[in-house]
Amino acid sequence: MAEPISYLPPVPEDTGARDEVDDLVQALHESGLLRVMAGGARAYPQLLRTLLQSMDANALRSAIELGGALRDLDPDESARVAAGVRQARADAVAAASGRPEGPLALLRRLRDPDTRRGIAATLAALAAIGRSLPRS
Amino acid sequence: MTLSPEQDRDRRATWAPLSEDAAAPPDRHVTVRVDGRDLTAVEGRPLIEALVSRDGTPGTFPSVCYHPALGAIQTCDTCAVEIDGEVVRACATPATDGLEVGLGGASADAREQAGQRLVRKHTLYCTVCDHNDGACTLKKGVEATGLTHETIGFEPKPYEVDDSHPFYRYDPDQCILCGRCVEACQDVQVTETLSIDWGSDDPRVLWDGGVPAGESSCVSCGHCVSVCPCNALMEKSMLGKHGLMTDWPGDVRKLAIDLVKDVEPTTGYLPLYALSDAEAKARMSVNDVTKTVCTYCGVGCSFDVVTSDRDILKIQPSYDGPANSISTCVKGKFGWDHINASDRLTKPLVRDGQRFRETTWDEALDVIAERLGAIKGEHGADALGVIGSSKATNEESYLTMKLARQVIGTHNVDNCSRYCQAPATQGLWRTVGYGGDSGSISDMERASLVIMVGTNTAASHPVIASRLRRAQKLHGQQHVVADLRRHEMAQRAEIFLKPAPGTDLVWMSAMTRYILDEGLADDDFLKQRVNGLDDYRESLAAYTIEYAAERTGIDADTLRSTARTIAAAESVCALWAMGVTQHSMGSDTSTAISNLLLVTGNYGRPGTGAYPLRGHNNVQGCSDFGTINTFYTGYQPVSDEAVADKFAAAWHIDRLPLEGGLDNHGMVDAIQEGSLRGLVVIGEEISLVDANVNYVQEALTKLDFLVVSELFFSRTCEFADVVLPAAASLEKDGTFTSTERRIQRLNKAMDPIGEARADWRILQGIAERMGTEWGYTHPSDIMGEIADLTPMFAGVSYERLEGYRSLQWPVAEDGTDSPLLYEESFHFDDGKARLYPLEFREPVNQTTDEYPLHVNNGRTLEHFHEGNMTLRSEGLSRIEPDTYVEMTQRTASEQGGLRTGDWVKLISPSGEMSARILLSDEVADGEVYVPMQAGEINRLTSNDTDPDSHTPAYKETSARVERTDGPIERRGGWRRGADRARHGARDREDVPTGSPLPPHHHRYGHPTPQLGVRVDLKWEREDYVPPTETEPKGAKA
Incomplete structure (x- = not known):
């Protein structure tokens, strides 16, 4: 004789996060990354020392400054400059592939307005850089 | 590109069954020439199918709106090709031998232009999109058009996201207006809710012509979401969960999308395609895609379940699904909350x-072995019984009977088909030989005429209903529906018959006699393939049309004209369900259906046959695989000595008894009588689903020992004494057998x-503790043993069931299966069918002055059976929160002026239950309908059964109705702790009030029927020009 009795199942623990961690660890293990990471962790003090010793603060600062300069660029202008650089590369390759031009031929090139515009831009850029260089 | 509406494909002309179709003509391969190279194609199939798979490299030719299940919608224009100097759509071009196709001329620019028009309507932010699974149709399609830079640019639509539906959301800004969803809703599901307002300035998908999705006639079948080629329609369960970065907060996500979009003019789409491909690969390595089979009804829908750990992200049906292809119903697509x-x-529990108290498996199994062993020792093996589950797998059904027969030593083993389908099986055994559907779902599709008797197919077998509606809409199929209720299929039927309760045998026999008398029978078929005509004809003497009209209430002329219609139909299928079987004449009425089919020659040809629609996912398989008191696997009789010897030898025991055991009903009686003392119940809620639960529950208190294996702490x-926690369908491997005798594998997700x-x-585990080592390591081991012992399953193996492959029994040793039975002979020794004489008996429990209402009961679309699974879905419960007592306004007036929402008690001679009133014209005067999901209907049903099958006469119940006074008794209450995760109104509210159906229920919606997506209306728009031309600025379509 079994009289009916009720029962309230406990709320099961949410193992979602743990399952994901298990999955991550498994994936890291299978890919070999876990071994790499473990080695890295064990060698952490040495790696850190090596990293800090090899770091050049000036290079880091320069990269940050250059990054700032890039932010000021107009993408469309950059696109035009980049296209010009690509064309310059192609033309340079073509020019370099033939016989070297003589001095007169080079002078004749100065008649080309695009060439003169390029030299002028280059000289202007060099002047700007020169202004920024230390005087002493 | 020719754009005339006439070129829209003729849906009616191209109609073909969507389910696996053994009668389809074999593919004939032809060669087309594409840019001078030969390409193999299937003759008559859309050319696009060959182009997208050429070189074995998917994604090299665009295909966006085209879907093989939907056909050529022709809305996206991305599949432009050159034929005879013209640019045409490959999806609308049938492949023919020698067809010359060009891809490199004007069509290339047209494809790219079509791609531009798609990204004008849709932002490609694939990397943070939940649809980016590596196979996104839109993304792959756009990529294949050759689009590398946007030329038109995205233009948002002036509509908000529609978030009103419980299961999916629609984002107009991501919608490319391909119309796949509309096509699926209109011409596959045929609920006809969705449309595109091509006449609008800014077209979008509409529900019921322009109401929120969650307030429309949408039945949540999920077709639209499943076929959406992008993320415009998406399962809410996917949002923020599918991708590695899709759960970012909205503002962060927008920043990321804007940044990428700003960069895109420089980078173009190529790096973005690559980036999203890489992300898709990464996300799919942490998501799983597993093919499974639905756990609800017997249609046998198979689909992929996409999971992330235990999170069920979505159900994705596959075109390859043999029963359902792209189709699902609301339960199969969205009703999986019960899993988590x-x-x-x-944990195991012991009393x-x-x-x-919670305990270990060791203790639980020890207690079971000890107690079962003690009862067997003291009272004999037949003092024990095992009840199997029609939800369990075939392999588990086999082990259920093996535990009973080999380990315990009794044939007291049965399953819930005793409550539902045994009479149908009996009717078919009598007449044609096999106790299963005589054909496939594709035969139901192919039939010229379908008779539906006592089946609410749209609610209980929704995908089959959609196939029938589709055949009716596109193929001219006729429907004859006989039912107490004017439900959806009845409303759509060409002929609706409303017989008096329990009189189906009368009108069917009268029609059969009329067909014979009028010379409308298939005489050749009867002569060549059927025995017993003379005796049968003699037995029909009493069934005149006039008598039938008087007894059933169906007009005599209607009976005659219906009989003529059935006799004249080229091919007829008959479908029936619990409205036939759960009667005291369930077996005889099932037999009468089969008799009618025999007289009209409707067996053994495509589009013909008898289809008792099985109600559970594996109610067919449960009996097939031996969980039945009189048969081993494959219906090998326990009384056959040779069979018994075969099983005894295989199981290493001396002998097996030759007398059958007790069925479910007999076991309950035996408990009451004291001869059955211990019971093992595998996942069967017998205390709610057996008839007259007052009697059953009383019996259960008398058991010496009861073991129950369950998902939840059921009633x-x-x-x-011991409760064992069971795995759900997504948590195990195995096979199910669907209503069309189709065996399919489910895989552990x-x-x-x-x-x-x-x-x-x-x-x-139980067998082992009781001293018998089985040693199975996987269900495939069990299937191997079954195949060895069972001629019907001789060729069944897991290898032959890999992926979406399936087998329909009987399966020969070489793997040849049987989609259509009786093509050559019936399953009797002489190969001939048998007409079976019948005599009508009056139904039991007819209405009286004291109990004046006939009580009908059954399922609704959203809930399955007593609701143990579906009430744990918040979305399903939101659509249908409670059971109800459905009656007409007239009946309500006669019962004291009842109104929708009034709480009443239904009182029958067996007991009483409480529910709210729902007024409707779907029921007839004097009859009420009570959905089963509250699990209370069987307080009213009786112990009366069909004598031939012992199936309870659930549908023969009468009651009176009273307004409730004082506290309302409702399920929930003291069980709320145990049923903590249920979302039904009774589980969540003290006393639910108002209508039991919310106003947003789909039955109150207003569908907008049309043929397909109406691309002709798109082509008529002023802003539409062929993709060979540049579209006008500001074009929207």
């Missing part, structure tokens, strides 16, 4: 005085919750 419900049983568990175990492991 917070009240799943996770300890007046409480249950039956309350009576148990996740580990069982907590310490739950698959039933095959549980049964093996």
